[in-house]
Amino acid sequence: MRQGLSKYHLFCAGLLALLLLHVTQSVKAQEPPPRPISVYVNPAQGLIFGAFFQGPTGGTVIIFPDGSRSVTGSIVQANLGFPFSPAIFEVDANPGTLIQILNGPDVVLTGSNGGTLSLHIGPSSTGSPFIATATSPARTLVRIGGTLTVGSPPANPAGNYSGLFSVTFIQE
Numbered sequence: 001m002r003q004g005l006s007k008y009h010l011f012c013a014g015l016l017a018l019l020l021l022h023v024t025q026s027v028k029a030q031e032p033p034p035r036p037i038s039v040y041v042n043p044a045q046g047l048i049f050g051a052f053f054q055g056p057t058g059g060t061v062i063i064f065p066d067g068s069r070s071v072t073g074s075i076v077q078a079n080l081g082f083p084f085s086p087a088i089f090e091v092d093a094n095p096g097t098l099i100q101i102l103n104g105p106d107v108v109l110t111g112s113n114g115g116t117l118s119l120h121i122g123p124s125s126t127g128s129p130f131i132a133t134a135t136s137p138a139r140t141l142v143r144i145g146g147t148l149t150v151g152s153p154p155a156n157p158a159g160n161y162s163g164l165f166s167v168t169f170i171q172e
Helices: 002-026
Strands: 038-041 051-054 059-063 069-071 075-078 087-092 098-103 107-111 116-124 140-150 167-171
Touching: 059 075, 069 075, 087 167, 098 116, 098 140
Parallel strands: none
Antiparallel strands: 038 087, 051 075, 059 069, 059 140, 087 140, 098 167, 107 116, 116 140
């Protein structure tokens, strides 16, 4: 009888080991809590409309997220060495983080020689919402364009126009 009893104990121990092996393979750890995102503004890459000439009726100057520019109405593009570019933001987030972009309201830009222009914040290069893809220390680049509405020369005299706009990045 002792011989049969020890075979039975070995069989049960082996079955228990197989059962534990199966259980340990299907156990998963909880993922770490999400890390808050950080957004960095590149001051050298603000939303810049460059140089242009306005005709008698005005129009719009549009900067697209890809860095291209177009005009409407009686506005004429000028390539006088003044750059134009979308605003560039750098988002530091865990890869796979879902982020929503919320554009602020239209803003009024004030001119160095008087006058005001209206700025409407445009779409982003990533769309919204978007999923962060870069692994830290790299950052996901987000380019945001805009539309500048220009009136007649008496209402908007030549000069430098500036102002602040807001964009909110929401981690979902």
